[in-house]
Amino acid sequence: MLERIHLTIIREVERQGSLTAAAAALFVTQSALSHTIKKIELQLGTAIWTREGRTLRLTQAGQYLLALAHRLLPQLDHAEQRMHQYAEGQRGTLRIGMECHPCYQWLLKVVSPYLANWPDVDVDVKQKFQFGGLGALFGYDIDILVTPDPLYKPGLRFEPVFDYEQVLVVGQQHPLAHHAYVVPKQLSTETLITYPVEIERLDIYNQFLLPAGYAPRKHKVIETTDIMLQMVAAGRGVAALPGWLVAEYADKVAITPVRLGRNGIPKQLFFGVRETDAPIDYLEAFVALARQAGQPTGAADQRR
Incomplete structure (x- = not known):
């Protein structure tokens, strides 16, 4: 049976480039990691890596599992973090991704009253993404994408702001x-x-x-x-x-x-969210507050 630890190992070996480095990152010995890898391949009935000298290279099956790890592990990490926040009496963290460079100062003006209205929700803003803004949304690295150029994909919703x-x-x-x-x-x-x-x-x-x-x-x-x-x-x-x-x-x-x-x-500025998250109250409240704020003061005559 495929388990979370299997995906974690596959991702870490690929990240680190060697068993020695991956074992250190996972806080296990190299021999223990080698044993686990052999056990994974035995359980799955197919090779995940091929050896080229001291280098491990993923097989086609391994590449598939690596892509699966990149999709699932961030979601599991996010879910665990959310459950921990609920257990501590917090609502969660609203993570905002920025694809609009000049919008940062405007966003700060929205964040300030939002934090006052939602004291049990933290806010984090990210401007760089490993797989782009859409990838960050699908990968649960962010909860809202601020962008002037929406790319409509199944599972995402883009709300116009101004x-x-x-x-x-x-x-x-x-x-x-x-x-x-x-x-x-x-x-x-x-x-x-x-x-x-x-x-x-x-x-x-x-x-x-x-x-x-x-x-x-x-x-x-x-x-x-x-x-x-x-x-x-x-x-x-x-x-x-x-x-x-x-x-x-x-x-x-x-x-x-x-x-x-x-x-x-x-042009228009949009907030992109996952459709499954759109009904979350504190996320809806942020979108509504941003719409209410509209364009920054003094820009009413500057349409885009």
Whole structure:
């Protein structure tokens, strides 16, 4: 019979790359781990690993079990943690995954009143995922995914939170600062500054530049919004950001929003959740509070 410990061993051997390291991570001796591995293969009636010198490589059966371990073990760990929290009188931990880099500051404004309203629920925010945002949801690494680009899959539900417009951000002295809108060709001589996101997921590329056959002269990646906007204000490049974010920084940094194309690029922010978790009261309450908060103050005229 396949047991949880079997999946744990398979995952750990693959993670560590050797029996010696895996045994240390599992707090057992190498001989005991070798014996357990042989017992697993005997019980299952098939080889899980093949040896290549000192290296263990998974067979086809082993690869299947490794994929199963990646799916099931996080769910079991999550269930055990939840049961422990219930036993301690806690409601649980709401784990929020972020695929919207500029939304972090806005999210903090939602988290603050939420923590006050739900004192027995903790909140954790994650911005990096081993298997991407959807993988984190399916793998029970997070409970809510904050994203402007929902990918609808069976078992997931995406709730719209608010509308906004993606705009070009330029310095106040930039030649484009007084234009009503820009066209793709005008950015072909510019340095475009973006967050560290794959090009195919950047609206400025997939909804504006690439369909028209243009690319920026240079592409720079910056992780921090404040540094990005300081660079733009200093004339070191241009950026594409949500209009509400530009409105928040307008009084602090010498920047100006310009519409991308005559009709702009409208967008929505979504919360993605697992359908089975959607009825959980403290999760529903967070989504409702975020909708009530809507766009950040001062951004009502900046639709995306």
